Amino acid sequence: MNYYSTKGTSAPVSFQQAIFKGLPGDNGLFMPEEIPVLPSSFFDNLSKLSLAEIGFEVIRPFVDGEIPDEKLKEIITDTLSFDIPVKKINEHIYALELFHGPTLAFKDVGARFLARALGYFTARNNKKLTVLVATSGDTGSAVANGFHNVPGIEVIILYPTGKVSKFQEQQMTTLGGNITALEVDGTFDDCQKLVKDAFLDDELSNSLNLTSANSINVARLLPQSVYYFYAWAQLSDEEKQNVIFSIPSGNYGNLSAGLIARRMGLPIKHFLACSNANDTVPMYLWNGKYDPKPSVSTISNAMDVGNPSNFARMLDLFKGSHLKMTEYISGYSFSDDNTRNTISKVYGLTGYVLDPHGAVGYMGLSDYLSSNSGTGIVLETAHPVKFNETVEEQIGSEVEMPTHIRLSGLEKKSIPCNSSFDDFKEFLISKLS
Ligand SMILES: *Cc1c(COP(=O)(O)O)cnc(C)c1O
Secondary structure, eight states, rough: OOOTTTTSSSOOOOOHHHHHHSSOTOOOEESSSOOOOOOOHHHHHHGGGGGHHHHHHHHHHHTTTTSHHHHHHHHHHHHHHHHOEEEEEEEETEEEEEEOTTSSSSSSHHHHHHHHHHHHHHHHHHHEEEEEEEOOOHHHHHHHHTTTTTTTTEEEEEETTTTOOOHHHHHHHHHTTTEOOOOOSOOOHHHHHHHHHHHHOHHHHSSEEEEETTTTTTHTTHHHHHHHHHHHHOOOOGGSSSSSEEEOSSSSSSHHHHHHHHHOOOOOEEEEEEEEEEHHHHHHHHHHOOOOOOOOOOOGGGOOOOOOOOHHHHHHHHOOHHHHHHHHEEEEOOOOOHHHHHHHHHHHHHOOOOHHOOOOOOOOHHHHHTTTTEEEEEOOBOOOOGGGHHHHHHHHSOOOOOOOOEEEEEOOOOEEEEEHHHHHHHHHHHHHO
């Protein structure tokens, strides 16, 4: 299976090339040339399959033999080693809990698969690889955890000092081994600029084998389609007839993955694209105008994106048609006050603790289901403990850390640095060559 660029000016590439390059040279995004429709026997048996078994059937056509089946099965089983349960919130609304992985957010799924797929090819090619990643917190934690101890791969994470949560910092700085954390005296944008400049630097790109673990990598996107199937499989036969997914969105990777699942034959009736004050995509859905803006800060900060990268994939899937897109997707935008009220209201009525991102998705569903029938599933993208200050204020009690997370006892190891590219380059050359 080849991958083409949404801009259409770069030549198509293999799965392996797409995941190593991350981005096509023309600055588009990679898309699979074909989205296969899975056979009806697969859907009939879905409720009897495990998460990893579903994962294998869904991902296999996109890898198309570039990783042998047995190895791919092993990679997927290892990637999806935690459950992704559907929990009932009220009569018509369920939460798909994507936060039972090691860093308590859905990004674990994509980061773990990307790490293992890159690890497989790196071992075969017998060439060392360096992953550079700039993070405002969540991506860095998921990437650090996903790539830890993958042979042949060094990971360099750049994060802005003082601007990530304690939990995120511990997850990036305590693993050691092949994970190096650079604590940059600057902002997230400074970190991102250093990484971009490194990729543009001829000397670095010729001497070091660099790649990024950015969220637009197809190996992060495709495994996210898997949990839509797994969620659907957990519903009753009657509920399965009329399913609406609500997706709290930032860069719209999760939503794009859901659209791919639907193309593969999963009978999803409608999608809700839910955002906070960063309403670029909902505005497009409402009025057909795509008008990217600088991001604004909110309490659902993993969705503070003003120019979402995966919008190009959404457009591509609907061949650029606004009309077609709005047939399947409705847009919503909510304020922080709405979000806070929803966390306390849902907790009071049902005892379910939403995180701020899930609360945004929940509001979209409540609104949609007030005038449409169906069963709603909201993607709960992060564990509420990751946003405990906001959540505890609303529910009036403590949110406990899940028992599988060990935090204390490990020593923070980070390398402080400034935002000068020359210093960063020197560091990379001395560390890696
Ligand atoms: C990354 C993230 C999102 C946004 O997901 P996209 O796929 O970029 O739309 C939502 N919630 C949480 C908790 C996240 O970490």
